Every structure is written in structure tokens, then in C-alpha cells.
Amino acid sequence: MRAVVLGAGIAGLLAARVLTENYSEVVVVERDSLDDGWRRGVPQARHLHGLLDRGRTVLEELFPGFTAEVAARGATTAEALVGTRWYLGGARLAPTSTGLTSVMATRPLLEAVLRERVLALPEVRLHTGSVRGLIGDAHAVRGVRVSGDAESVSGGTELAADLVIDATGRGSRAPQYLADLGAPTPAEERLEVDLGYASALFPRTEGQLDNHSSVIVSTGPDGRGGGAIRVEGDRWHVTLAGMLGDHPPTDLPGFTAFAATLAAPDIHALVAGAEPLGEITPHRFRSPLRRRYERLRTVPAGFLVIGDALCSFNPLYAQGMAVAAQQALVLRGCLATAARRSPDPALPARFYAAASAVVDVAWRLSAGSDLANPGVRGQRTARTRLTNAYVARAHRAAHADPVVARAFLRVGNLVDPPAALLRPALARRILLPRSANGASEPTG
DSSP states (O other), X not given: OEEEEEOOSHHHHHHHHHHTTTOSEEEEEEOSOSSSSSOTTOXXXXXOOOBOHHHHHHHHHHSTXXXXXXXHTTOEEEETTTTEEEEETTEEXXXXXXXXXXXXXXXXXXXXXXXXXXXXXXXXXXXXXXXXXXXXXXXXXXXXXXXXXXXXXXXXXXXXOSEEEEOOOTTOOHHHHHHHTTOOOXXXXXXXXXXXXXXXXXXXXXXXXXXXXXXXXXXXXXSEXXXXXXXXXXXXXXEEEEXXXXXXXXXXXXXXXXXXXXXXXXHHHHHTTOOOSSOOEEEEEOOOEEEOGGGOSOOXXXXXXXXXXXXXXXXXXXXXXXXXXXXXXXXXXXXHTOOSSSSOTTHHHHHHHHHHHHHHHHHHHHHHHHHTSTTSOSOOOHHHHHHHHHHXXXXXXXXXXXXXXXXXXXXXXXSSOGGGGGSHXXXXXXXXXXXXXXXXXOOO
């Protein structure tokens, strides 16, 4: 049996790894040359990437020793809130043990380690070329049309497959491919945030940030935020961001001045007077996008969409890789219970239903944070307003209370469910924060 994965990014590589447990042949189709670490098809690769701890643990499950391997190749690892600094709601979270491991590396290093591990699997082969469309009809997909090095794969430009998985990212053309087959296409949800990035690498000197490995400053009321992580080569990877058109400049004086406006001084201290190791690179992200495949009444057998092609989040919250990893586990579970028939007509609907439960958690967290900015247009239900008011109190409590800080970061890392913040003992700490002398303080 053959499976084909469209896209050799994080989601595609994870899907390929899972597919090897059920398919004798897995072909990964990628249009970009993989010789250059900064792939053209991943324009956000030059910007800071965060691997949430839930994503890291999934990678460890699928690729044992992953964390140690990236660390051996120069990545930095540290316990969140102990070896790193987090600023939420305008102030730093109380330092405390969280049980969370932060992995800090550039996107090319993360991809390279995963790609080498996947392509070393005997079932996997790489095809360099572009996707031209799906083969099949509204009821079943039976393969994919590809260009490029077609003679390296039996079947020429038409690549037959028992299962095709689209992991081509936010720009996925799956809706058009499905329409071409006469199949229904998914509804889309989006929030216009008009996020702008500017990023650069800077040299690191011993003692900076008291030897902490990263600093993350969440967006404040003005929509500005940023991050700096220590990556391979003993460098700082610095990203500044602004929402609703307030984008950081790409000239060094403007970049430095923008950093000085953030709610915490740490990033400005790193870049002030420093020369970047290369150009300051911009990137624009207009809107998170969720394609509602789980709401389709019928979907063709033999075809799935995964990763950012299913849902792309506001990158400020670093959820993309972790959610893609969770979807890979969902796929693994669905394949384990798949019918012996190929293609299994029930597989897509079963996968989309299960993946939706994973996506829902991250989508509610990120969309709620976006809607906390009054300039972002969108429906604010009573639940949204109540949740955001509670989260704002949680931020304030977490500045002084390490128990709240730990709980908040574990939810943000998708390790614990959001409901963990509502547990009675924790809710009391959030709603009735304690002063240094143990007396309750008004929350205002």
C-alpha cells in the first residue's frame, strides 16, 4: 500500500512518520530544494519559532531522543520560567519550576533533524516536484498528479495512492482540488489581525539576560510584542511584532526603537548597540485561518488535510508545530482503527472529527487572545468577554504567585487543558490574589 504526503514541512514529516506504521511505501512530495535551510515555501522560517512542550513530547514519542539530538546540534534547552523569562500582561511571570522543557532553535535545524530521521526510514522516499491536482472523483481520491522528477517514482506524472495527505500549509490548494473533482469544499473562519514581523540574528555575549536562554514578551494593549531565543551558533534570534498594521521597521535604528517600546526592557537591552548578523527580515501575517472540513456532510475517501492546511494560528502564540504534532497522533489513532478496505471511506470523517477536538483548544486560546485586542474585528460573545476578563486577572496573579504562573504556562504549552485554570483552589488564587504578607488584595 502506498501513501503520498504533499509537503515536507513539520506537519508533512510527522504525517509521513506515522504512515510508515500502516503503509509499505510513503512518498513525500516537496517542491522546494532541501539543500538550502531557509526554504522558499516557508517564508516564516526566518522568524522565531517556538516548540511548545506538548509538541516536544509528541516528537519524543515519534522520534526517541529528538530533544537530545537537536541540543547536540546546537539548540538550547531550558526549563520554562526557570531558564527563560516570560512577560504577560505587562510584567514578568513569577519564576518557578514548571516541568516544561523549552527547545530553542531555528526552523531549519528543527526541520533538518526531523527530515533526516524520516527519510532514513525504509518506507519513505522523497519526490521533488509540484502538485498539479488530485486523481479521482467526488467519492474517492486515488492519487495525485505531480511534476518534477517524475521518473524517480513509478507511474510517471500520475502517482497512484491509497491515501493522499495534504500538508502544504496555509496556502493549501486542497479546496480548489476538491472543487475540481466535484466534491464539497469547507467553510473558512478567519480573524483579521494584520500582524507584521521583523527578525534578525544577533551575536550573544556571556552574561546577557543573566544567562537565561530566552525572553518572551506577549503583546500588550498596543499590540506590540516580541521574543528573543538563544539558538545554535550561540546567537540570539530576535523577532519583533506588531498587530493591526503597526509593524516593526527593518532598518536597525527603527528596529531598536521599536524594541524600546515593548512592555519589558530585556529585548531592547540585547539589540541596543549590537550589529545584526545579516539583514532584518520582514514577514506579514494577515489572519488566522481555520478550514472547517469536519463540518462537511461528505468527504472523498483517500484524502486528508493536516497541519496549517487545516488550521493556521496567529504565530504569536507558537501553537502551529505543537498542534501539527497532536494531529499526527490523531492520525495514528485513526489509522490503527481503520477498516481493512483501502481507501477506508470512514477515515476522513473520523480524522476530522478527532482533529477538530485538538484544534478547538488551541483555536479558542489564540482567538480569545486576539479578540482581547479591541482593534481586532470579530464576534465577542459573553463567554469570550468573561474568559478574557478572567485571563487578565490570571496574568496579574501570575506576576507574583508562582502557582498561578506555573498553571498558566502549562495551559499555554497545551500540556494541561484550559479548564485547569478554573479549578477551585487555583481560581481562588486568581480572583483573590495574596500580597506578600498573606493578606488578600483587591483585584480591581
